[in-house]
Amino acid sequence: MCTAPTRPQPEAAPDGPNEDHFAVGDGWALVLDGAGRYPNESGGCIHPVTWVVARLGAHLSRHLAERPEQPLTAIARSAIEATMADHGPACDLSHPLSPGATAAIIRLRDDQVEWLVVGDCAVVIDQGQGEPTSIIDDRVDRLPGAPVVEGRVRTYSPAYVATIRNRPGGFWVLGAAPAAAEHALTGALPQRSVTQILRCTDGVSRLTERYGWGWSAVFALCEEGGPEALIRAVRSAERDDPNPRRWRGKRHDDATVVVLRMDQVYA
Ligand SMILES: [Zn+2]
Secondary structure, eight states: OOOSSOOOEEEOOTTSOOOEEEEEETTEEEEEEEEOOOTTOOTTOOSOHHHHHHHHHHHHHHHHHHOTTSOHHHHHHHHHHHHHHHHOTTSOTTSTTOOEEEEEEEEEETTEEEEEEESSOEEEEEOSSSSOEEEEOOGGGOOTTOOEEESSSEEEOHHHHHHHBTSTTSBOOBSSOGGGGGGSEEEEEEGGGOSEEEEEOHHHHHHHHTTOOOHHHHHHHHHHHHHHHHHHHHHHHHHHOSOGGGSSBOSSOOEEEEEEEHHHHHO
């Protein structure tokens, strides 16, 4: 059984450091996924992506705990600004490839479940009937004419990303542009209409986006085997993929999932 919240399950990709981050507090939870370093690009910053993700996670957690009256967009903006202040004078935060993170945040406030999603993290809401509702910010996948570079992994060219990252009409990540907070996807539903909520990084949502799973099957596997079973399913699908280079990005990515079951919130 998934507990409330389920034991969060972050797992680094087999070939690198874990740039995912999660935190769970009283009535809120978040996952972050590091976004940023391109080969031979410093992004104007002397810090590793893991440092940026940890600073964002710490500021978001503190503001979620201390400022329950503020909208999630205001909390995200404050966390970006506090993270920017942490960098110090050695970093050029005006650099268009400055490292940051994608994020999925949920909060229980009054009688609502609120969410904020930016980048390619996902919030998925199960209302107990029908197919769950997924909130995924896929703007990065819908950039018209985006040039893909064939390197060690397939990726957008850094020069192109520099022209559309944290820009209107492009895509947004939390890190060095406070306006990203206002460009996040946000919404709310009555708590009593929600059965369970899943937040995950794109290392997990590729089960549905690449490998044909439905979100109902994802929830069912989590119920049966816990988040560990989901991570095993991701790694198995990646290993069995006959042509992993058809996808942009790494064959294995960091994978983090947190599930909150509302019946246990009310228990
Ligand atoms: Zn820095």
